[in-house]
Amino acid sequence: MYEKERLKIGFLGFGNMAQAIAKGWLKKGVLSGDRLFASGRNLEKLEKNTLELGIQASSSNQALIQAVDMVILAVKPGQIKDVALEFKEELKEKIVVCVAVGIHWEELSDSLAEGTQHISIFPNTPISIGEGATNVEEKHSLSDESYQVFLELFESISVVTTVVTSQMAVAGVINGCGPAFTALFIEAVADGAVKYGLSRSEAYQLASQTIKGTGQLQLETGEHPGVMKDAVTSPGGTTIKGVAALEENAFRSSVIQAFDAILK
Numbered sequence: 001m002y003e004k005e006r007l008k009i010g011f012l013g014f015g016n017m018a019q020a021i022a023k024g025w026l027k028k029g030v031l032s033g034d035r036l037f038a039s040g041r042n043l044e045k046l047e048k049n050t051l052e053l054g055i056q057a058s059s060s061n062q063a064l065i066q067a068v069d070m071v072i073l074a075v076k077p078g079q080i081k082d083v084a085l086e087f088k089e090e091l092k093e094k095i096v097v098c099v100a101v102g103i104h105w106e107e108l109s110d111s112l113a114e115g116t117q118h119i120s121i122f123p124n125t126p127i128s129i130g131e132g133a134t135n136v137e138e139k140h141s142l143s144d145e146s147y148q149v150f151l152e153l154f155e156s157i158s159v160v161t162t163v164v165t166s167q168m169a170v171a172g173v174i175n176g177c178g179p180a181f182t183a184l185f186i187e188a189v190a191d192g193a194v195k196y197g198l199s200r201s202e203a204y205q206l207a208s209q210t211i212k213g214t215g216q217l218q219l220e221t222g223e224h225p226g227v228m229k230d231a232v233t234s235p236g237g238t239t240i241k242g243v244a245a246l247e248e249n250a251f252r253s254s255v256i257q258a259f260d261a262i263l264k
């Protein structure tokens with residue numbers, strides 16, 4: 001029986017994504033540092049990231065797996081299968097959560113022992129402040145009890161969406177790549193404002209709060225984005241002039257082409 005209060009979680013690979021998840025749990029007080037473990041190839045580099053968070057670091061992946069109940073595989077996609085194969089025996093008794101882009105349940109199964117409880121997910125970086133969006137592959141081999149524990153942990157720092165295997169890639173462009181697209185937009189908006197004399201800090205604050213508020217408004221009202229746009233664009237007003245200029249430069253088509261670039 002897994003109890004959230006006693007569960008120990010290990011990050012095999014402690015880069016950007018693993019740190020974001022750990023920070024989210026710590027920030028939200030879901031888990032304390034003594035329940036979190038991380039392993040990496042270079043202990044000195046690893047400790048730079050673990051010490052400030054109070055997480056225990058190890059240069060041995062094997063020791064990490066043995067010390068925990070849940071293992072989060074957070075190395076690069078190209079390294080996942082090698083790591084899974086190397087520690088196949090040790091992972092047999094654990095809950096394995098794979099965050100690698102493009103490594104779905106079926107694929108990872110080939111590198112793990114039969115019967116291993118594992119699930120593939122696609123989180124995003126805002127999880128570090130408890131505002132993540134996590135796509136979870138529908139197909140998994142966690143027991144009901146393990147799945148409940150997993151869900152509770154990830155729902156505490158993100159909105160969890162169950163996605164069929166064939167749509168994991170497209171959904172992942174929205175939540176996984178989306179923070180980069182959104183950051184580009186924030187930067188561009190600020191550049192526009194700075195050009196006309198607003199300070200960078202004021203521009204970033206205004207831009208980020210406007211994106212946050214608009215997203216929240218859409219989530220809470222379920223309003224069609226076009227209706228939200230219409231509510232701001234008064235006839236002959238200022239906003240429609242800006243919308244027209246953006247469309248002249250194929251704003252929406254540019255975004256759609258980003259999906260083509262990633263998925264084709």
Ligand SMILES: NC(=O)C1=CN([C@@H]2O[C@H](COP(=O)(O)OP(=O)(O)OC[C@H]3O[C@@H](n4cnc5c(N)ncnc54)[C@H](OP(=O)(O)O)[C@@H]3O)[C@@H](O)[C@H]2O)C=CC1
Pocket residue numbers: 012013014015016017018039040041042045061074075076077079083099100101122123124125176
């Ligand atoms: N960043 C993001 O927004 C998202 C990332 N992901 C997925 O998360 C995973 C990690 O990505 P990300 O955090 O960005 O990448 P990083 O390169 O930041 O992190 C990967 C980490 O794995 C470590 N590592 C490599 N090989 C081993 C090994 N054999 N044993 C232990 N540790 C090892 C690396 O250490 P070292 O540097 O010393 O080699 C590094 O710290 C990827 O699979 C990615 O697809 C998923 C969704 C979003």
Ligand SMILES: O=C(O)[C@@H]1CCC=N1
Pocket residue numbers: 101176177
């Ligand atoms: O670009 C990448 O490699 C991953 C996918 C989503 C975020 N980072």
